[in-house]
Amino acid sequence: MNIFRHRPLGLPALTLLLAVAGCSAADDSPAVAAPRPDAKTAGMCRNLHQELPGTLDGQRRDDPAPRSAYTAAWGSPAIILRCGVERPARMRDPEADGVEVNGVGWLLVKRDDGSFRFTTTLRAAYVEVTLPKERTAHGLTPLIGLAEPIKKAIPEGIARSH
Numbered sequence: 001m002n003i004f005r006h007r008p009l010g011l012p013a014l015t016l017l018l019a020v021a022g023c024s025a026a027d028d029s030p031a032v033a034a035p036r037p038d039a040k041t042a043g044m045c046r047n048l049h050q051e052l053p054g055t056l057d058g059q060r061r062d063d064p065a066p067r068s069a070y071t072a073a074w075g076s077p078a079i080i081l082r083c084g085v086e087r088p089a090r091m092r093d094p095e096a097d098g099v100e101v102n103g104v105g106w107l108l109v110k111r112d113d114g115s116f117r118f119t120t121t122l123r124a125a126y127v128e129v130t131l132p133k134e135r136t137a138h139g140l141t142p143l144i145g146l147a148e149p150i151k152k153a154i155p156e157g158i159a160r161s162h
Contacts, residue, residue, distance in 0.1 A: 037084025
C-alpha cells in the first residue's frame with residue numbers, strides 16, 4: 001500500500017500558495033464528465049450527493065449538465081466536485097503534497113491553468129474537487145464546507161480502483 005505524506009500546511013500557508021498561483025488562461029466552463037463508479041462506490045456517491053450544501057464558499061449550487069449523482073458545481077467559474085473518480089496516479093508519488101481539512105485528507109495538485117485539484121485520501125471512495133484559479137482567493141474554504149458531508153457519506157478506508 002502506497003500512502004503519500006501529508007505536509008502540515010496551515011490555512012495561511014495554503015492561502016498564500018493559492019494566491020501566488022500561475023496566471024494562464026482558464027476555461028470558465030469546464031467539461032464535466034460524470035465518473036462511472038462500481039456499485040458500492042456509486043451508493044456512497046449518491047449519499048454524498050444528498051448531503052452536499054446548497055451554497056459553498058458563498059456560491060449557489062448549480063449542478064452541471066448532464067445531471068448526475070456523481071457531479072456537483074457551485075458558482076461561475078464553477079467549483080466542481082466529482083465522486084467516484086479513479087485513484088490519481090499522483091497518489092503513488094511519495095513526494096505528493098497533501099493537506100488535511102477538518103478531518104478529511106486531500107491530495108493537492110496545482111494544475112497548469114492556475115487551478116487546483118484536490119482528491120480525498122483514506123476514504124472508501126475518491127472525491128475530486130477542482131477550484132478554478134478565480135476561486136482560490138479564499139484558500140481552503142470550499143474544502144471546509146465539504147468536510148462534514150464527505151465524512152458523513154464516505155467512510156474512512158482505502159478506495160478500490162475500478
